[in-house]
Amino acid sequence: MPGSTSVASRVRPGSVLLGLLAVALNLRAALAGYPPLLEGVRSDLGISAAEAGFVQTAAVLMMAAGSFAGPALGVRLGSERALGAAVGLVAAAVLPAASPRSSR
16 A cells, blocks of 8 residues: 555664664673672672572573563564563663662
């Protein structure tokens, strides 16, 4: 039909690529920043090395789970909306860690 616009023609590949790169950089910093803090986390929380290591492993496993769910979400919502949802989820997860802590 001459007046209809397909969903595929409205997707801007450049914005999707930039969004994916922004999410990848954000997640890379979070994963790379944990190991230097490991001893402090262990002492503050009173956990073993295995428990502290599991935190890092759990983050990687959750990203693996997301890699399976991502394509299905992209088909269902569209690439840009799925990316927006992913960025929103990352922001919601990072927000509590970024908020100022109350003094004890």
